[in-house]
Amino acid sequence: MKKRVYSGIRATGRLHLGNYMGAVKGMLELQDKYDCVFSVVDLHTITVPYEPDTLGVSIRNIVLDYLAAGLDPKKCLLEIQSRVPQHTELAYLLSTIYPVSRLEDLPTYKDKKAQYPKYVNMGLLYYPVLMAADVLLYKGELVPVGIDQKPHLEVMREIARKFNSMFGDTFPEPVRFKTPGEYVPSLSGTGKMSKSIEGSFINLTDDLATIQKRLASAPTDSGEVGGDIPESGGVANLFSLLRLFAGKEVYSKFMQDYKDKKIRYSELKEVLANAIFKELKPFAEKRKEFEANTKLVDEVIESSNNACRQLAEETMREVREKMGL
Numbered sequence: 462m463k464k465r466v467y468s469g470i471r472a473t474g475r476l477h478l479g480n481y482m483g484a485v486k487g488m489l490e491l492q493d494k495y496d497c498v499f500s501v502v503d504l505h506t507i508t509v510p511y512e513p514d515t516l517g518v519s520i521r522n523i524v525l526d527y528l529a530a531g532l533d534p535k536k537c538l539l540e541i542q543s544r545v546p547q548h549t550e551l552a553y554l555l556s557t558i559y560p561v562s563r564l565e566d567l568p569t570y571k572d573k574k575a576q577y578p579k580y581v582n583m584g585l586l587y588y589p590v591l592m593a594a595d596v597l598l599y600k601g602e603l604v605p606v607g608i609d610q611k612p613h614l615e616v617m618r619e620i621a622r623k624f625n626s627m628f629g630d631t632f633p634e635p636v637r638f639k640t641p642g643e644y645v646p647s648l649s650g651t652g653k654m655s656k657s658i659e660g661s662f663i664n665l666t667d668d669l670a671t672i673q674k675r676l677a678s679a680p681t682d683s684g685e686v687g688g689d690i691p692e693s694g695g696v697a698n699l700f701s702l703l704r705l706f707a708g709k710e711v712y713s714k715f716m717q718d719y720k721d722k723k724i725r726y727s728e729l730k731e732v733l734a735n736a737i738f739k740e741l742k743p744f745a746e747k748r749k750e751f752e753a754n755t756k757l758v759d760e761v762i763e764s765s766n767n768a769c770r771q772l773a774e775e776t777m778r779e780v781r782e783k784m785g786l
């Protein structure tokens with residue numbers, strides 16, 4: 462039997478370079494080799510403030526972005542998490558074997574609490590348990606996600622181990638599938654690129670002018686610093702992006718310019734904008750085709766989710782029986 466793969470993206474906005482490099486590139490590689498389910502994790506989306514009226518459009522946008530990026534419904538299943546109710550059933554069952562204190566200590570929970578102090582809900586605390594259920598529901602072994610998800614993978618593995626020891630061998634211990642772009646930094650100079658942080662991202666559908674505009678606002682220094690490239694901050698982030706998109710030679714040239722105190726950030730940003738746009742151009746074109754083909758997209762969603770519910774139910778039958786329910 463082929464290995465199972467699972468990964469998901471929240472419907473909190475359009476896909477950006479971070480999602481693409483850290484998650485989607487891994488998905489593209491794995492869909493050719495394994496049985497994959499790639500999801501729009503809408504139940505995770507609603508743990509932070511959101512608009513119910515536009516959520517449906519946001520979910521559809523992620524599906525369109527997935528298809529435009531090259532996820533092929535002939536090779537993988539495209540799931541919408543809330544249409545497979547077994548996710549929440551399994552999450553509840555798994556929550557009964559996992560301590561609350563471990564969840565309260567997770568950095569991702571603490572970050573979200575700080576970001577939305579008036580919206581600290583049970584779902585937020587529950588997030589890693591639901592994520593464990595997402596992957597274990599399909600007995601996923603490989604999870605293509607960015608490095609920010611590392612703590613959640615650890616929880617997932619602990620839950621799988623605990624379940625197996627209490628109720629008998631049932632789940633694999635999933636591992637993260639890493640890509641070279643597992644951490645794409647924010648354009649703002651601090652933290653990672655994220656959909657929910659304005660000024661941090663470049664979207665996959667951005668045209669060259671928009672990419673140039675976004676990069677223009679990215680902070681730098683005076684260009685007179687010299688020495689080694691700093692480890693963090695705006696300049697470090699621009700160099701990380703340069704290495705990911707423009708390649709080694711271009712990176713080395715600008716690194717030398719930096720050392721020699723003759724770097725011109727306008728030139729670096731111009732080269733970077735062109736390199737990023739080169740990678741994104743086919744994406745925007747393909748997306749337009751899928752936007753126009755509503756029937757095909759509807760069919761993909763319908764048939765994929767039917768297949769997902771069947772797979773999920775197989776696992777749930779086994780889990781309910783083993784837990785004595």
Ligand code: ADP
Pocket residue numbers: 469470471472473478479480481482483484605606607608609610642643644645646647653654655656657
């Ligand atoms: P966001 O934080 O932008 O809302 P999600 O939480 O929906 O993104 O994450 C979707 C996927 O994209 C996850 O696999 C996550 O690890 C990955 N990802 C998100 N941001 C980045 C980033 N800046 N660099 C690399 N991978 C990222």
